[in-house]
Amino acid sequence: MAQALLGKYLVHGPCVGQIIETEAYHQQGDESCHAYRGMTKRNATMFQRGGYLYVYRIHQVHCLNVVTETAGIGSAVLIRAIRPVAGIALMHQRRPPGTSFKQLANGPGKLCQALGIDRAMDGCDLTGSDPLIWIGEDGSDFSALIQASPRIGIRKATDLLWRFVVPWEYLPYLQ
DNA sequence: TAAAAGATCCGCT
DNA sequence: GCGGATCTTTTAA
Numbered sequence: 001m002a003q004a005l006l007g008k009y010l011v012h013g014p015c016v017g018q019i020i021e022t023e024a025y026h027q028q029g030d031e032s033c034h035a036y037r038g039m040t041k042r043n044a045t046m047f048q049r050g051g052y053l054y055v056y057r058i059h060q061v062h063c064l065n066v067v068t069e070t071a072g073i074g075s076a077v078l079i080r081a082i083r084p085v086a087g088i089a090l091m092h093q094r095r096p097p098g099t100s101f102k103q104l105a106n107g108p109g110k111l112c113q114a115l116g117i118d119r120a121m122d123g124c125d126l127t128g129s130d131p132l133i134w135i136g137e138d139g140s141d142f143s144a145l146i147q148a149s150p151r152i153g154i155r156k157a158t159d160l161l162w163r164f165v166v167p168w169e170y171l172p173y174l175q
Numbered sequence: 176t177a178a179a180a181g182a183t184c185c186g187c188t
Numbered sequence: 189g190c191g192g193a194t195c196t197t198t199t200a201a
Contacts (some may be wrong), residue, residue, distance in 0.1 A: 023182070032182070042197055059183050060194055078182055096185095109183050119196095153182055 001068040002077045005135075007142040010082055011116045012133045013114055017082025020171070023151045024162040025065070025112070027074035031156035035074020037156055040152075042058050046074040051127040055119050061109025062118050066126060080152070080163075081106045083171055084114070091115070094154075102168065142166050 002024035002079070010017050023034040027046075034043040045054040046067055054065040054076045069075035082105045084091055091104050091114040105111035112118070126135050150159040 005191070025182075034182080037198095056182085057196060058181055059196090062185050065182085065183060080182085109182070151182070155181085 001066075002140045002145065002162065003146055005066060005077055005079070006164060006166050007137070007140045007148060009085065009138070010079065011117070012138055013087070014027040014115065015087030016085040016087055017081055017115065019081075019109065020083050021079075021081035021106075023079065023080060024068075024164075024166050025076050026069075029157075030160065030162075032151070032154040033074065033091050033157075035076075039074065042087050043074060046076050047072060048123070051125060053121060053124040053126050053133065054115060055112070058109075062112040063108040063159040064115075064117050067107075075085070079110060079111065080108050081165075082111050083168075090132045092130055106168070127134045145170050 002022040005019050005022050008019050010019055019054050027033055027035040027113050032034060035046045039047050042056055045052055048099050049071040050068045052067040052068050055062055063078060065078050066077035067076050084101065084104050092099065092115055094116055095104055103110065105114040123131055124133050126133060128134050145166050147167065149165065150161060150164045151163045
């Protein structure tokens, strides 16, 4: 699922971004997954069926995930970077003055800031029932360009190559 | 009730 | 590359 989400469009109101970096997290055998030790108040959304939005806060920023498993299994894909596609003026407004185009949303906290996502949106349905926030696609296939690597900023299960990136340098050649 | 850890970011060097 | 900011959840006493 983490690879399949690359190239998809994350839509929140007028703002749209194409997903270019993801990380997978799974309850089973993945110690760095929030759901590894079972359900808590924070991670409850991870145990819903796939298609829901899981948002949590870390340090001073929010991180946005897509729930991926069947109900009862805690699992999600962290969206780590998007390519801004629409609503770019509004994204600039939400980010610090002088932020470059690339830096608008090239990190988990940054893209939440650019898209205006916070913990209040945890549990939203991304599959189309909510006209404000959803995930769409245009049929683009990034599978040949995906690079796998260890996940960023974690201390456990660092051997898993569950981070998937479409390098920023490739993007101009895709249009 | 308290303390520590954490899927980050930014500025400085 | 490094450290600090700064806040919520979780866990232990």
